[in-house]
Amino acid sequence: MVLLYTSPRFLQHHTGNHPECAERLEHILGHLGADGLTERCTLPQWLPAEDEVLESVHQETMIRSLEQLAKTGGGRADADTVVGPESFDVARLAVGAVCDATTRVLSGEDRRALCLVRPPGHHALRETAMGFCLFNNIALAAQSALNQGIERVLIVDWDVHHGNGTQAIFYDEPRVGFFSVHRWPFYPGTGDSDETGTGAGLGTTRNVPLEFGISQRAYREAVMRELEDFAARMRPQLVLVSAGFDAHRSDPIGSLGLEVEDFAWLTAAAMAIADSYAAGRIVSTLEGGYNPPVLAECVAIHLEGLL
Ligand SMILES: [Zn+2]
Numbered sequence: 001m002v003l004l005y006t007s008p009r010f011l012q013h014h015t016g017n018h019p020e021c022a023e024r025l026e027h028i029l030g031h032l033g034a035d036g037l038t039e040r041c042t043l044p045q046w047l048p049a050e051d052e053v054l055e056s057v058h059q060e061t062m063i064r065s066l067e068q069l070a071k072t073g074g075g076r077a078d079a080d081t082v083v084g085p086e087s088f089d090v091a092r093l094a095v096g097a098v099c100d101a102t103t104r105v106l107s108g109e110d111r112r113a114l115c116l117v118r119p120p121g122h123h124a125l126r127e128t129a130m131g132f133c134l135f136n137n138i139a140l141a142a143q144s145a146l147n148q149g150i151e152r153v154l155i156v157d158w159d160v161h162h163g164n165g166t167q168a169i170f171y172d173e174p175r176v177g178f179f180s181v182h183r184w185p186f187y188p189g190t191g192d193s194d195e196t197g198t199g200a201g202l203g204t205t206r207n208v209p210l211e212f213g214i215s216q217r218a219y220r221e222a223v224m225r226e227l228e229d230f231a232a233r234m235r236p237q238l239v240l241v242s243a244g245f246d247a248h249r250s251d252p253i254g255s256l257g258l259e260v261e262d263f264a265w266l267t268a269a270a271m272a273i274a275d276s277y278a279a280g281r282i283v284s285t286l287e288g289g290y291n292p293p294v295l296a297e298c299v300a301i302h303l304e305g306l307l
Pocket of ligand 1: 288
């Protein structure tokens with residue numbers, strides 16, 4: 001089975017006319033339901049993350065300023081990042097989902113989980129929201145795993161954009177391996193192959209920047225080679241996935257030429273790493289993907305792989 005985290009609350013992070021919109025999740029949930037995938041999963045109940053959890057990664061001033069922005073009717077946290085009146089509470093619920101999934105997977109309740117949350121997280125830095133992301137969901141999940149005694153975590157980020165927030169948060173943390181494959185050069189500008197970590201974390205960041213126009217075959221070869229090598233170095237006890245689907249060829253703001261079936265391949269690759277090193281333990285969370293019908297197909301094939 002797979003633990004599947006969904007909630008109608010995630011539709012209430014209102015962003016207006018914006019690519020990161022509630023329609024994305026509506027399409028996903030409709031598609032998973034029609035395919036009979038939802039009923040094959042366990043649907044846990046969980047609570048929003050407390051301040052103490054948010055503060056394990058983010059600065060208190062950042063948390064309070066997002067709360068204040070939502071309370072006063074909303075606005076923008078940065079040029080691209082909309083905060084509505086409900087967004088702070090919805091973002092807390094998203095963090096709660098990935099942390100609950102991590103706890104349950106580590107306790108052995110199930111080996112795999114998929115968190116279909118909004119807002120996404122991988123651009124959020126310790127000190128600021130960024131790039132459609134309020135809190136860094138995947139970083140908070142990794143931190144929660146460390147707090148539960150896990151010694152080595154691997155984050156696999158296949159969103160088409162570099163996960164700059166996650167990289168920055170763990171750049172000097174030897175217990176968290178960050179692997180990112182992304183379009184390059186592209187937003188947000190970080191993620192060159194010479195960014196490999198610092199201090200005790202030197203060597204625990206691995207970036208695979210790929211140019212637009214790369215063939216699917218070359219994409220797969222690069223990911224396979226680098227991911228297997230990096231996983232052998234990290235020997236993770238838990239695999240976390242920043243699952244963005246905006247590398248699909250028809251994504252309106254991303255695209256790295258991928259097709260739906262490439263996400264089945266990526267899912268299998270991440271699961272193989274989890275099986276080899278982490279007793280199959282894998283927690284995946286939704287990041288980008290901005291063509292709602294195509295996103296829904298990609299998420300369905302991802303979940304089918306996890307099942
Ligand atoms: Zn993205």
